[in-house]
Amino acid sequence: VLYTFFDSLFQLIMKITEFIIRLAPFGVFGLITKVVATSGLGIFLSIGKYMLTILIGLSIHIFIILPLILFFLTGYNPILHFKAMASAMATAFSTSSSSATLPVTMKCVRRNIGVSNETSSFVLPMGATINMDGTALYECAGVIFISQVLGIDLSLTQQITVIITALLASIGAAGIPSAGLVMIFIVTQAVGFKDTDVAIIIGTMLAVDRPLDMFRTMVNITSDSVGAAVIAKSEGENLYN
Numbered sequence: 311v312l313y314t315f316f317d318s319l320f321q322l323i324m325k326i327t328e329f330i331i332r333l334a335p336f337g338v339f340g341l342i343t344k345v346v347a348t349s350g351l352g353i354f355l356s357i358g359k360y361m362l363t364i365l366i367g368l369s370i371h372i373f374i375i376l377p378l379i380l381f382f383l384t385g386y387n388p389i390l391h392f393k394a395m396a397s398a399m400a401t402a403f404s405t406s407s408s409s410a411t412l413p414v415t416m417k418c419v420r421r422n423i424g425v426s427n428e429t430s431s432f433v434l435p436m437g438a439t440i441n442m443d444g445t446a447l448y449e450c451a452g453v454i455f456i457s458q459v460l461g462i463d464l465s466l467t468q469q470i471t472v473i474i475t476a477l478l479a480s481i482g483a484a485g486i487p488s489a490g491l492v493m494i495f496i497v498t499q500a501v502g503f504k505d506t507d508v509a510i511i512i513g514t515m516l517a518v519d520r521p522l523d524m525f526r527t528m529v530n531i532t533s534d535s536v537g538a539a540v541i542a543k544s545e546g547e548n549l550y551n
């Protein structure tokens with residue numbers, strides 16, 4: 311009896327979830343219409359600038375900061391690292407999920423970089439769950455964007471709160487598509503924005519989230535692999551042979 315009860319409950323919840331997922335595009339359309347009606351078509355220009363800002367920030371992180379960290383902490387050539395990680399980076403880019411990419415990340419780090427099983431099986435699963443620097447960067451920029459659309463000036467203390475809570479939210483975010491966007495609510499609540507105001511803007515951000523998510527997931531897994539290389543080097547392992 312219990313089995314039938316829980317099975318039926320499960321089927322019911324799946325049906326409700328499917329229904330909500332099918333309704334989502336209409337919801338996003340409604341939210342965008344509301345934003346355009348209240349803020350005018352200028353919102354599209356702002357959204358374009360918001361996307362550009364995040365793409366520039368992520369590019370600086372993946373192509374300048376991470377290679378510098380790799381070079382100064384291991385002495386290896388970052389180009390070798392990018393070549394070794396190419397297929398994992400492509401998988402992260404196309405799936406927008408660090409968790410789904412984890413097996414490919416493991417394979418690249420072990421086979422192409424030469425990190426041992428001990429190090430990679432400790433560092434990479436942990437990295438895929440908690441080390442999401444692309445997501446943290448995205449959340450900070452996202453909250454600043456929301457505050458600008460709402461016309462709220464963030465004080466210095468609020469900006470520091472954004473940095474700290476964005477870091478914590480990125481640690482808590484799951485390695486699945488658009489998890490980072492959902493976690494923005496934690497950050498906006500921490501600085502005292504009203505959920506109802508924020509939800510309308512997040513609806514618009516959701517409409518353009520996919521390309522940003524693809525890029526930040528790629529940054530997330532690349533930084534995990536850099537972490538694995540740094541730890542492996544500190545353990546005396548011989549890499550990139």
Ligand code: ASP
Pocket residue numbers: 406407408409442444445483484485486487488489490491523526527530
């Ligand atoms: N999609 C990202 C990941 O899996 C998380 C996010 O939405 O920022 O790493």
